[in-house]
Amino acid sequence: MEISRLDNIRWVVEDALRFVKREAKRGNKYQGIIMDPPAYGHGPDGEKWKLDELLFEMMESVKQILATQDSFLVLNLYSNGYSALLSDTVLKSALRIKNEKTEYGELFLQDKTGRALPLSVFTRLRR
Numbered sequence: 001m002e003i004s005r006l007d008n009i010r011w012v013v014e015d016a017l018r019f020v021k022r023e024a025k026r027g028n029k030y031q032g033i034i035m036d037p038p039a040y041g042h043g044p045d046g047e048k049w050k051l052d053e054l055l056f057e058m059m060e061s062v063k064q065i066l067a068t069q070d071s072f073l074v075l076n077l078y079s080n081g082y083s084a085l086l087s088d089t090v091l092k093s094a095l096r097i098k099n100e101k102t103e104y105g106e107l108f109l110q111d112k113t114g115r116a117l118p119l120s121v122f123t124r125l126r127r
Helices: 016-026 051-065 086-094
Strands: 030-037 041-042 048-050 071-075 102-110 116-126
Touching: 016 041, 030 051, 030 102, 048 051, 051 071, 051 086, 071 086, 086 102
Parallel strands: 030 071
Antiparallel strands: 041 048, 071 116, 102 116
C-alpha cells in the first residue's frame, strides 16, 4: 500500500450500512466515499442486503458522513434494471442535492469489433 500511496485510505470490510450509521453517530466526516453495493447479499450475522430495498437508506446515511466541502462520492450500480439516470436521481434525492453538479453514465467494455458490453452505471458528485 505504501508504494501505491494508498496507506492513508481506510478500507471498510464490514457491513457498510452498520459502519456508516456508527460513523454518523460519532460525528465523523469523510472527504471521499466510493460505493459499489451488490444487488443481494448476506452478512456474517445473517443480515440480508437487498439493493432495491436498502439503497436509499444507505444513501441517506452516507449524506451524514460526507463532508460538505472538498469531497466526492461515487455510486456504482451493476444490478440489472438500474439506469444511469436512476442512479443520479437516487443520489440527488437521498443527499437532497439541488444546485450541485453530478455526472452520470454507463461503464462498458469494448470488444475487438467495436461492440460495447455494458457493465454498470455510475453517478459521481464532486464538491
